[in-house]
Amino acid sequence: MTSHEGSGDRWFDREAGPVVRPYALTMGRTRPAGGASFDLIDVVIATSDRMPEHFRPGPEHRRILSLCRRPTPIVDLTSEIDLPLGVVRVLLGDLASEGLVRVMSTQKQPASDQRLLRMVLDGLESL
Amino acid sequence: MDLNHSNGGPSTAKILISGGFGVGKTTLVGAISEIRPLRTEEPMSDRSVGIDDTRGVSAKTTTTVAMDFGRISFPSQLVLYLFGTPGQARFWFMWDELAIGAIGAVVLADTRRVADCFASIDYFEHNGIPFIIAVNCFDGAPRFEPEDIRIALSLGPGVPIVLCDVRQRDSVKQVLVSLVRYVMSDSRRPDQMSIG
Numbered sequence: 001m002t003s004h005e006g007s008g009d010r011w012f013d014r015e016a017g018p019v020v021r022p023y024a025l026t027m028g029r030t031r032p033a034g035g036a037s038f039d040l041i042d043v044v045i046a047t048s049d050r051m052p053e054h055f056r057p058g059p060e061h062r063r064i065l066s067l068c069r070r071p072t073p074i075v076d077l078t079s080e081i082d083l084p085l086g087v088v089r090v091l092l093g094d095l096a097s098e099g100l101v102r103v104m105s106t107q108k109q110p111a112s113d114q115r116l117l118r119m120v121l122d123g124l125e126s127l
Numbered sequence: 128m129d130l131n132h133s134n135g136g137p138s139t140a141k142i143l144i145s146g147g148f149g150v151g152k153t154t155l156v157g158a159i160s161e162i163r164p165l166r167t168e169e170p171m172s173d174r175s176v177g178i179d180d181t182r183g184v185s186a187k188t189t190t191t192v193a194m195d196f197g198r199i200s201f202p203s204q205l206v207l208y209l210f211g212t213p214g215q216a217r218f219w220f221m222w223d224e225l226a227i228g229a230i231g232a233v234v235l236a237d238t239r240r241v242a243d244c245f246a247s248i249d250y251f252e253h254n255g256i257p258f259i260i261a262v263n264c265f266d267g268a269p270r271f272e273p274e275d276i277r278i279a280l281s282l283g284p285g286v287p288i289v290l291c292d293v294r295q296r297d298s299v300k301q302v303l304v305s306l307v308r309y310v311m312s313d314s315r316r317p318d319q320m321s322i323g
Contacts, residue, residue: 022168023168039227040141040210040228041140041141041206041208041228042139043136043137045136070136071136071137073139075196075208076163076198078165078166079164079165079196082164082166084166084167084168084191085165085168086167086168087168106138106140106228107228108228109228110228110229110230111231111256111257114311116138116230117311118311119140119205120140120205120207120230120307121304121307121308121311122203123199123201123203123207124207124304124307125300125304126201127159127199127300
């Protein structure tokens, strides 16, 4: 996965350390809007819906939207954007409740999903 | 999973890599996958209260965990993630997060310190997550027969025990294959599949 941000930005962040406490980006919220639960390996994709007029996205909302123009697992999104998982979940909840992203849940009982297990087994054996 | 496919997105799956500190979890993940960083900052749970000393910092209600994960992309649009479970007691709250929706777990064991994997085995047994034991064959570590290890770990007859070298990609591949085959097999009862 390639970074969509200039490397200068990331260098500055890492060198300077956090400028604000992580949950300041979410205005103190630690749970996504509407009680949505997003698993680490759920896949998120930006919809083509227009931004609602009342919604004021922050820079992090826009980065997430930009990163998930292609379907992207939340764990990869979180790693790429370099924000804590809990923060990314809250921001995703904002975007989902405005219809700007869709989150596709993965199988919660994968041990009973023979088709998925077969895919994993075939993949591993081909390595 | 079908939903993801119909949208051209990847199917995703995850496997947990567990075991005591220094047993080779990170080496195993690195031998077979691309390693990426993950930051989490989670509200503190009951489990970490009393372990994280918050005297004098009464406003602190989150705890930070920096961890790595492994990522293997397959041509079939499948992405398999390998998550090492954090070893320290204060990070126990992360286990539930990682365990939900996992195919199963590999418990890495070191024959010089078998007791180090008791906590992992207890967790997976309690939560009905299928697991296998992978004995990392360290240079100079005593070699035991798998059945001796089964007795030392008080494991039932069904749980597979495999020997491995976590530095070797092919060996790690065989460990993961063994886990998936075990999960697919009929030897596990359906009531072992839910997480409480």
